[in-house]
Structures are given as C-alpha cells and as structure tokens.
Amino acid sequence: MSMSCFTNGNLVHRHLVDNSARRVSGVRSSVTHRRPMHLMQFSAFTLIELLVTVSIIALLIAVLVPSLRGARNSAKNVATKATFTGITRALEQFKNDNQQEFRRTNGYPPSARGEDIHEAAPPSPNVLYGAHWLPRHLMGKDFKGFIPREFVPKDCLDRPREWYYPSPCGLTDSELDRRPRYIEADTIKMTPTNELKGQPGSSGALLSPQLTAPVFVDNYDRPILYYVANPFGEVICTPTTSKVDGKIGIYVHEDNAGFTGVEGGSGYVSTGTGFTYTRNQHLIEAYGDVDPQRIDNNPHSFAFYILDDNVHEQTESATYSGTVRPYNSDTYLLISAGNDGAYGTKDDITNFNR
Numbered sequence: 001m002s003m004s005c006f007t008n009g010n011l012v013h014r015h016l017v018d019n020s021a022r023r024v025s026g027v028r029s030s031v032t033h034r035r036p037m038h039l040m041q042f043s044a045f046t047l048i049e050l051l052v053t054v055s056i057i058a059l060l061i062a063v064l065v066p067s068l069r070g071a072r073n074s075a076k077n078v079a080t081k082a083t084f085t086g087i088t089r090a091l092e093q094f095k096n097d098n099q100q101e102f103r104r105t106n107g108y109p110p111s112a113r114g115e116d117i118h119e120a121a122p123p124s125p126n127v128l129y130g131a132h133w134l135p136r137h138l139m140g141k142d143f144k145g146f147i148p149r150e151f152v153p154k155d156c157l158d159r160p161r162e163w164y165y166p167s168p169c170g171l172t173d174s175e176l177d178r179r180p181r182y183i184e185a186d187t188i189k190m191t192p193t194n195e196l197k198g199q200p201g202s203s204g205a206l207l208s209p210q211l212t213a214p215v216f217v218d219n220y221d222r223p224i225l226y227y228v229a230n231p232f233g234e235v236i237c238t239p240t241t242s243k244v245d246g247k248i249g250i251y252v253h254e255d256n257a258g259f260t261g262v263e264g265g266s267g268y269v270s271t272g273t274g275f276t277y278t279r280n281q282h283l284i285e286a287y288g289d290v291d292p293q294r295i296d297n298n299p300h301s302f303a304f305y306i307l308d309d310n311v312h313e314q315t316e317s318a319t320y321s322g323t324v325r326p327y328n329s330d331t332y333l334l335i336s337a338g339n340d341g342a343y344g345t346k347d348d349i350t351n352f353n354r
Helices: 002-033 047-098 130-139 253-260
Strands: 190-192 214-216 225-228 235-238 249-252 332-336
Touching: 047 130, 047 332, 130 214, 130 225, 130 253, 225 253, 249 253
Parallel strands: 235 249
Antiparallel strands: 190 214, 225 332
16 A cells, blocks of 8 residues: 555656656757847848938938928018008008108108118218118107108207107107007018128128118018109109109119119129129119110119019000100009019019019
8 A cells, every 4th residue: 555655656756857857858948949139130221222212211302392491482472472561551551641741752751862860960870771761751760650840840840850859959848749650560570770681891882881770671581672653753763863864763773772782883883782692783783774675675674673564565666755664653662582682583572563
C-alpha cells in the first residue's frame, strides 16, 4: 500500500518536473531565437521616393502661395475701395457746406501744392500737397473739425496760423466754431508723412523728411493721392498752376509731385516717395503732352494716365480742334499705388475706370 503510494507519488513528482522543464525549455528557446532590436529590419523611404515626395510638396507650395498672396491682395484692394467710398461721401458733404468758399474747385477742398497756412512760416517743413490737404479739410488741423473762413472774425482773417489756437488772435476766450468732422479718425487709416514707407533720400526729394502732416493711406499703407478739378480749366492738365500757351489746366501735375516725383528740364527728376518700381520712379512723374495727336506718344505720363479714353476716341481726328478731356473733369481724382507701390501702373486703385 505504501509502496504503491510512493510509486504514485514519484510518478506525480516526475510528471511535474517534466512539465516545468518543458516550460523553461520553451522560454529559453524563444529567448534564444528572438533577434535583437538593432538587427530587425524596418520598411523605409528609398532615395527616389524621398525626392518624389519633396518635389510634390514644392509643387503644392508653388501653386498655393501665389494664390494666397493674390487672395490677400484682393482683400486689400476691396478694403481700399471701401476707403475711397468713405472719402467720396465725406467730400460730397464738404461740398454741400463749403460751396461758396471754394468756388474755384466746385466746392471741394483745394489740392494745390503750397505752404501750410496753418503752420509756422518757413524755414519749417510746411509745403503740403493734395494728399495732405485732403485730411486737413475733412478733419481739421487738430482732427476736431475744419474752420472755414466764414467762421473767422474779420480781425483774424489774415492770421490763419492762429485759427486753431485755443484763443485765436486774442479775440476770444474759446476756440473758433468748426464744421463737423466729415470723416472720423477711427474709420480711416492715417500716417504722418515722415513715417511713410520708402521715404526718399534728401537728394532731389521734394518732401521734407521732417514733415509730420498726416495723409490718408490705403490698405498697403501708402498715400492716397488727391487731385481736384478746376471747373475753369481749358486743357486736360498743366505742369503747374501757371497757364500753358495761355490755357489753364483742369488738373495740375504738381499737386502731388512730392509723392509721385516730377521730371524737370534736361532729364532731371525730383524724386517721389515709396519706391518699388524700375529705376526707382513712378510712371506718372512725367507730365506728358496734352495735344490730341501726340498724347499717345508717352503712355507713361500723367496726361495719358488721366485721359478719358471714351472722349479721346472722338478727338483723334486731325480735323478736331477741341481738347482731350480727363476722367472726372468736374470733380476729383483719388489714386492708390496698389500692391506694387508705383503710381501709374496697372494695379493702381482709382475712383475712375481706367
């Protein structure tokens, strides 16, 4: 009995030992045949696959980046046109209020190059252009409203530099009455002249680097040019306010010469501001020719730039004795240089259909 139990016990013990040995042997076997991680093979790009991938990415970038840039510029163009709409509305309101004072410009603010009558006398940098006069008249020198001559006491009319003083000419203890602001400062972008993009060097430049008078700017942060028409003008434009061959210009080229530059005698060029174009020049720095038969000779000129094509088609006949006409011959011109920053190129934004 005991022998049988012992025997059976040995059998059970031997069976357990054998099973344990087999399990250990299996573990050792699996460990022995498992390859080290650094010897295992992984799937990877070949050189050709890598080059193809890089080429596809480069192609996508080449396609998408110009599209994104074009979309961004289109948005800026739309915003600039909206700015023009706001300026147009303000100018019409100004005209309604000031028709009597500004008869020579159909009631609109003047744009002629000239001394800032509300600033200190020379040698201060106080020569302003059309782009400066626009915010000056629509908002006032101190942005609190424009002061027309009819609001100024007679004893103070010849002292315009004091009109915006708290107590002008010592005649009153309060400021002079003003027109309401025709456009609000928080609805339009403005920049002081000396902070504009691409200011030219002092050599040949018409704008003083110390000039702080603000200008309205487009959504590319460049000046919006303003030219007002002379209702008594007889030719499309003249270089200055002086007559040419006894005739007055509807528009005057030098009204914004500080920004566009202007050609002088013997090829001399007075530089403008914001250069990005070939030869560092704006294309409308040249005055051009106002003769109906020769105006086409210089397509890169101010005269050709503002030429109303619809009217010009009727004036090209050699028998025609009249004059070529500009766009907006009885109102004004607004011009943005657009993305390229050069006035006179195809991407300009204007308030007339070129």
